[in-house]
Amino acid sequence: MAHSFGAAVALSADSPRIERLVLLSPGGLTKLRLPPTLLTAFATWYLRPTPKSSARLLRALHAPGRTPREELVDWMTLVARHARSSTEPGTAALPPRPVPRLLLTGEHDVFLPPRRLAPAVRATLGTELRVMPGAGHLIVEEHADRLAALVRPDA
Template identity: 55%
Template structure:
């Protein structure tokens, strides 16, 4: 499927170090989507000046909009999209300002999460019809919480950023530093193992992706804390039992206070719960 270039030439606002790197990331994403053994369609829309890429798959009266976390995109999320596509229609979006097929320019630094929330609301208006469920992971969960769209009737928030500061242990910091410095599969694999539950082996495709990101992308930081949402929608919050950034015991009291719900714990999963337990995550959309 032909696509036009997804971002302007890298500059001060771009997440990409070079135009060559930007093109390498885009090529990798398209190659992976081409290889999906899943019928899907790809769309490009412009929202608030930002080119936005979305993948749709599955069928049904219900639509789930998937918003990924930092340094991930739809092309990396085949296990989750496939699991959801067996239940409903899925729209998986790439966040502008994150590596993928959407714009590589960072959103405004001031009130960035508010900008993302408005962006998501406009995406929902353009690519869905009727009530939707938004499933957000990490940064994507923070974006979901910031979204004021009235079409959203349910939020499934996985390892949500923005509720409590992420815990960064010395082991995580060391693995992250090695990933940035080495820019090789060995560093990516080590970091991903820290972010997975013990015994869960990161997919080779995910290792390859993280190496590509290390080489070509200036990663963004924790989005900071969100104000308590003023919209009362049905919410499910879940976290991997071995999440190194957001241990359930740390996350649960903050979620209870801010959102008024109990955290569900997904066994045998770490921070990459969407990749480690995609079927368990897909089941959460049923409430």
Template identity: 45%
Template sequence: MTESIYRTLHDPHARRRIDDWCDARLSAWAVPHVRDHRDTVAGPTHVLTAGDSDVPVAVVLVPGANACAAAHLPALTALAARGHVVAPDVPGEPGLSSGRRVERARVHQLGAWLDEVVTRLDRPVVLVGHALGAAAALAASSPLVVGRVLVSPGGLRRPRLPLRLLAAAARWRAAPRPATSYRLLEHLAAPAERVDPALVEWLTLVGRHVRPGFVPGRQADRFTDVLRSRPPVVMAGVHDRLLPPAHVAPAARRLLGTDVVPLECGHLPDPAAWGHVAGTVDALVARRS
């Protein structure tokens, strides 16, 4: 069964408010880029493309839950400066793609959707997935995928749920406004990191106009021989309260045979951390070339 992620009974213009924020944010982005919509198995998908289209290997950035390309501009800026980056908004998450959420077997369906996005690129790709996006990257099986970088990854094990973070999330859900959004983002960022005002705006809109989604657990049947023979790079923020390296590492070693690369960030990587991710992608692309 599918339902809209948007709270249209509360506000009939809920979807438009999310779209307007994304459109304004992308229009103001200084990096040259192209946007289009494509029909996919999961519904209409907004795809943003930036960087050098002549490079042989593309990078596909898959956003996490409650996120989209417009909310990931620091990541896109870092990746576009080094090559060709493609960022599809995940259907069923707030953004410019389909607003219909499919709850049953969701990660499996996102894997099929991501395979379709990758196939249309018609070139080798490195997948970079954050949180829910990492779970989708694990579920993808296209032979065009030559590498995966999983950042604060969903799909390996369920996240920790510290009481203070849960309380901040509950206050945000009950009364989504800039103050509660800011406090929740403080729990998702590193202690000394400045909270991005744009993300405060975004999270306030999401809290007001979007229904809660789901958090992926371990996708045991997705850990195929292909993943084990070419293990993903797994990265986690040392200040991540949900999926810190010590929490993710046992599952990464047991299921994928790989260690966790620590990042100096929280659950939401800052621009410097995305720069380190982009450097890791460079190494994977160079190995392929």
């Protein structure tokens, strides 16, 4: 199971140990959507990493009505203070050996909304994108219990 930029990496991996992929809000298949409100929240968090700016950014990435956990706010503040991320994962390079893939995104994903991601998934991977109702970009944080069922060997 891989999420966002990590999904782009997992999708590009060509290891015989990988038998199945569950890719969540997968980067690398289409450009990210960056609405002005998200850019503002990201810039504030990046330039002035405080718990307040981290919480604002996380609220933008969550589905409407969801509140980020305090531990996640603290983590994001540390990330902004001590690490730098690239802005785009680039294009995923598909390995020659296909494996079964389940692709899933949140109904309210601000970076990779279903209407933008679904055509790219269909064109690139020849499969359909599944949409989780009530989830945002942070689908792993919001619905960990529902996602755990997807990685069971019998799922």
